[in-house]
Amino acid sequence: MSNILMSVKKIHKHYGRDPERVHVLKSIDLDIEKGESVSIMGQSGSGKSTLLTIMGGLNEPTEGALEIKNTNLYDLNHEKRAEFRQMNLGFVFQQFQLLSYLTAIENVMLPLVTLKLTNKEKRFRAMKVLKRVGLEDKAHRLPNQLSGGEQERVAIARAIVNEPEIVLADEPTGSLDTKTGDEIMNVFGELNASGMTVIMVTHNPVYAKYFKRVITMKDGQLTNLGG
């Protein structure tokens, strides 16, 4: 029985019009199984971040389809797709992307805000994941009162608070030193060990060792499917 969780089918993405048209992704085919930990590597401009945003249902491809849990995401309208993201996907953005006016726990609670949960439940779930990333004692600090590594942990906690099956991370270690980067990679490893599918984009080959599958990209095409 197939264990495929996400299927990228003949995805093509281009920007602009001829003759300035830029082909960012060229006929990408990729299957990701449940529980995999996948790293997508490539030079800057290879199209890896664009692929990640398409895999996250955030960026409509020019051609092709994306199926997650047998749902073609780009057949859904914007609102249904937002709902699907909320229930199934967690995002870790570049440079943390925490809201500076909210405390760590409030940032973590954000994906729960629109769900029909009591404030107590939301707070309980947020605190639970903050504990999981080792930040329960800094829950009420604002982002500017946390170190880079701590902010990254808050961003990861926010990504997993709604217990998604897939966590997508875009260069999460880009602004961290090597030691902190390694710590964050271990957190992703723990998430994967608990059953989450983790897909991370990075240009740094040092982090490849943390992933069971390493996919490489060049000029908008997959050069190695890994696995």
Place this chain on the structure above:
Amino acid sequence: MNLMQIAFSNLIRRRSKAMLMVIGIMVGVATMVSFIQIVEAMRLDLGDRIDEFGANAIVIPDKVSQLITSDMEAIRASEIGIYVNIISPKLIDVVKIDDQDVLIAGIEVNSEFTQKPWLTIGGSDLSMIEMADDEIIMGASTADNFQVSKGDTVTIMDKNFRVYGVLDPVGSEEDGLIFAPLHSLQSLLGRGDDISMFELSAYCNACPIEEVAMVVETALPGTRAIPLSQAATYRDQSIGEFELFGMTLSLVVLMISVLVVLTTMLTSIQERVNEIGIFRAIGFKKRHIITIFGVEIMVISLMGGILGVGIGVLMAKVLGPYLADVQIVEAFSLKLGIQAIMIATGIGLFGSIYPVIKASKLDPIEAFRK
């Protein structure tokens, strides 16, 4: 943690921007409130001035009745008495001078010339003059016809009258009249207390002239009170034009306030593109984004409205006498407060509707573009 809390947290964080919008709305509301109050006071004042300028109704007896001097008191004592400014009684008859028929009007000098300030002698106001019983004022045509001037003597029904002065020509029936003190003409003609008509100047802001006329007819049985449609039309037209002017100016102020909110909101949303991208990426729907911005703009509008009405009332009280020579009697009222909040909300909504819809349509991919 809910959408309201996100909105409030944002307001606190971006308080300088929020204050800028509060000030924008406050200025708009304050200007409109003060303008509404000043225009309303000016409208009332203009109405009163028009009402004081000439008569707006005449009271005449029917075929079988006779008006007398004391009927004035009955009008003053009636329920519309407080709206009546001037009652000018007149006894009109025809007398012979040098075998020619001439119209003569017995008048109460002060009320007659206060009501008709356009009647002057050598450009001078006549409302405060004192005339002796044997003095008359000649209309311009009559004086010309009989070749008389100030100080001359004119004989009417064997009694000599000294000409107090000759009215400046006005191009109306007054040019062909002779004016004599009322009681002196009543005695000359042997008419006792008889009056031919009353000319009324009533304040019509609070009580329309048609209503005044109806009450006068009830108070004085056997009379007809006729509203002068020309005066009413002139009054309505003048006030209408003034209100149109006021409304146009108010709309200009309103547009400026809406533009202030619009540009500030557009700038604010431009600065928050990344944040909105995060919201969208983690599953917020369009309505959630609209709710956050909606709460923010409602709080800003309420603050702008409350501050605006306070400052507007104060501005009207302070500036009214200087700008428009009017006193603002009515201070704050619930109606005014509700109007101000509605204006503020209107400014906030109109100014933010486009930016908020634009924000709600932002692509979640913006979260990846930092």
